[in-house]
Amino acid sequence: MSRKQMTTTGGNPIADNQNSKSAGPRGPLLLEDYQLIEKLAHQNRERIPERVVHAKGSGAFGTLTITHDITQYTKADIFSEVGKQTECLLRFSTVAGERGAADAERDVRGWALKFYTEQGNWDIVGNNTPVFFVRDPLKFPDFIHTQKRHPRTNMRCATAMWDFWSLSPESLHQITILMSDRGLPKSYRHTNGYGSHTYSFINAKGERFWVKFHFKTRQGIQNMSNEEAAQVIAQDRESSQRDLYENIEQGHFPQWDFKIQIMPEEEAENCAFNPFDLTKVWPHADYPLIDVGVLELNRNPENYFQEIEQSAFSPSNIVPGISFSPDKMLQARIFSYADAHRYRVGTWYEQLPVNRPKSAVNTYHMDGSMNFSTPSSSNAYYEPNSFDGPIDSSEFAEPPLKISGDADRYNHREGNDDYTQPGNLFRLMSAEQQQQLFENIAGAMQGVPQEIIERQLAHFDKADPAYGEGVRQALGMVPA
Ligand code: NDP
Ligand code: HEM
Numbered sequence: 158m159s160r161k162q163m164t165t166t167g168g169n170p171i172a173d174n175q176n177s178k179s180a181g182p183r184g185p186l187l188l189e190d191y192q193l194i195e196k197l198a199h200q201n202r203e204r205i206p207e208r209v210v211h212a213k214g215s216g217a218f219g220t221l222t223i224t225h226d227i228t229q230y231t232k233a234d235i236f237s238e239v240g241k242q243t244e245c246l247l248r249f250s251t252v253a254g255e256r257g258a259a260d261a262e263r264d265v266r267g268w269a270l271k272f273y274t275e276q277g278n279w280d281i282v283g284n285n286t287p288v289f290f291v292r293d294p295l296k297f298p299d300f301i302h303t304q305k306r307h308p309r310t311n312m313r314c315a316t317a318m319w320d321f322w323s324l325s326p327e328s329l330h331q332i333t334i335l336m337s338d339r340g341l342p343k344s345y346r347h348t349n350g351y352g353s354h355t356y357s358f359i360n361a362k363g364e365r366f367w368v369k370f371h372f373k374t375r376q377g378i379q380n381m382s383n384e385e386a387a388q389v390i391a392q393d394r395e396s397s398q399r400d401l402y403e404n405i406e407q408g409h410f411p412q413w414d415f416k417i418q419i420m421p422e423e424e425a426e427n428c429a430f431n432p433f434d435l436t437k438v439w440p441h442a443d444y445p446l447i448d449v450g451v452l453e454l455n456r457n458p459e460n461y462f463q464e465i466e467q468s469a470f471s472p473s474n475i476v477p478g479i480s481f482s483p484d485k486m487l488q489a490r491i492f493s494y495a496d497a498h499r500y501r502v503g504t505w506y507e508q509l510p511v512n513r514p515k516s517a518v519n520t521y522h523m524d525g526s527m528n529f530s531t532p533s534s535s536n537a538y539y540e541p542n543s544f545d546g547p548i549d550s551s552e553f554a555e556p557p558l559k560i561s562g563d564a565d566r567y568n569h570r571e572g573n574d575d576y577t578q579p580g581n582l583f584r585l586m587s588a589e590q591q592q593q594l595f596e597n598i599a600g601a602m603q604g605v606p607q608e609i610i611e612r613q614l615a616h617f618d619k620a621d622p623a624y625g626e627g628v629r630q631a632l633g634m635v636p637a
Pocket of ligand 2: 210289487
């Protein structure tokens with residue numbers, strides 16, 4: 158088999174890829190050795206900035222198959238008929254660690270999905286938890302700073318985490334999940350996924366429904382203790398990557414049942430809790446899970462960098478029939494992700510094959526760095542025009558959304574029940590799970606000043622007195 162000729166990036170055949178060009182056999186080197194310079198220059202540019210959060214991740218391609226008819230709630234083309242299949246990409250991640258972090262860490266797992274639908278890309282950028290630590294996006298960068306390294310010690314800082322959490326009672330629900338057995342999953346395949354936010358569905362009649370997205374693992378929930386994880390990390394920092402990659406290579410395709418919860422539009426006004434508050438779930442008894450389909454991952458990426466590192470997900474990627482909600486966190490994320498991608502990957506990140514929709518893209522955006530596919534030769538390079546360029550269509554307009562209120566900065570901690578739902582979660586845990594929770598919290602509080610511990614214990618007490626008591630015992634503050 159004849160092998161291809163090696164070339165420079167400009168296509169010039171390379172005669173010698175073993176020896177640089179020097180003045181005499183001992184050197185020095187000649188500046189004209191462009192082949193050496195090109196090689197070194199490319200190496201200097203091999204990395205792009207890592208994601209500011211969720212930097213360590215793994216991904217695979219797959220299919221969503223619709224098994225149940227939900228067209229009464231949404232006209233989205235992806236749900237148009239039972240049996241319909243749509244290609245998708247799912248990137249899992251941990252949140253706090255850098256790109257080289259070990260997988261088996263106690264942390265929330267990111268669950269970022271991109272569905273390549275016939276009407277553009279639909280992204281669900283969720284987590285393996287149905288709630289989040291904060292409910293106002295103004296607090297998100299502060300929260301993330303407590304998860305990253307201390308500016309002086311350059312180490313993770315338990316004091317910062319518990320200081321912030323104890324001063325932010327809305328975090329209690331998510332802390333309870335993070336410190337529970339589910340806070341350290343055995344692998345990505347053994348996690349559930351949640352859209353977490355409330356989104357909206359719009360049906361063919363123009364009716365709006367509020368919706369939550371759930372993906373329930375068919376592999377079963379499986380977790381690790383801190384001790385088991387320490388053993389895993391000592392042997393293998395890529396345990397989740399390896400598990401996902403090898404299972405798919407061996408044809409053991411992981412699957413999840415895709416389900417939704419639905420709330421009619423008007424019901425949001427009379428709901429006992431704010432259904433747009435990301436620190437709350439919708440109780441299953443009031444909003445039962447409705448079957449939709451099956452998600453399967455069945456293809457590993459050919460090139461990790463091109464297809465996973467450069468993949469770019471955004472809650473702003475919605476399609477007709479699926480839209481946003483007033484959730485303040487979601488509102489901020491609609492802005493934040495595309496902005497992050499323009500910085501991290503580049504202005505035209507959506508032209509890269511992994512991010513490019515499978516459907517037609519017709520915009521009037523022009524030029525810009527590394528733009529390689531927008532049409533430039535037509536007379537229709539502005540809008541409106543008389544040259545048959547693409548136009549907007551009112552058929553895609555959403556029904557108007559009723560909103561009211563004076564513009565102000567409303568105290569989101571006033572009159573908000575931060576304790577009932579974390580308490581409900583605590584009460585549904587078995588005695589063994591509760592004991593794990595106490596011990597995980599006590600372990601994570603090592604070295605934290607007593608004043609901060611006391612402030613946090615008061616939150617556990619309010620969720621359930623047995624919760625506070627159990628943590629006190631695990632901390633050795635009261636006899637077991
Ligand atoms: P249900 O008894 O109907 O549901 C309990 C839910 O809790 C199940 O979805 C179960 O997931 C999940 N769960 C069990 N253990 C844990 C854990 N350690 N960490 C996270 N989730 C866990 O009760 P409700 O709907 O009334 O909710 C009660 C509490 O359950 C909530 O306050 C919330 O903390 C938690 N929860 C609720 C969800 C919801 O959408 N309603 C979703 C996830 C959690 P599984 O079925 O996979 O075992
Ligand atoms: C990644 C911002 C809340 C899930 C990111 C990134 C940013 C960001 C800037 C990096 C994007 C990139 O460079 O590709 C924010 C802001 C939030 C917020 C501003 C709140 C206001 C959330 C919440 C969830 C979430 C609530 C889940 C429910 C994720 C996931 C990723 C991510 C899964 C990784 C996506 C991937 O795999 O590429 N976030 N985030 N984030 N975020 Fe958030």
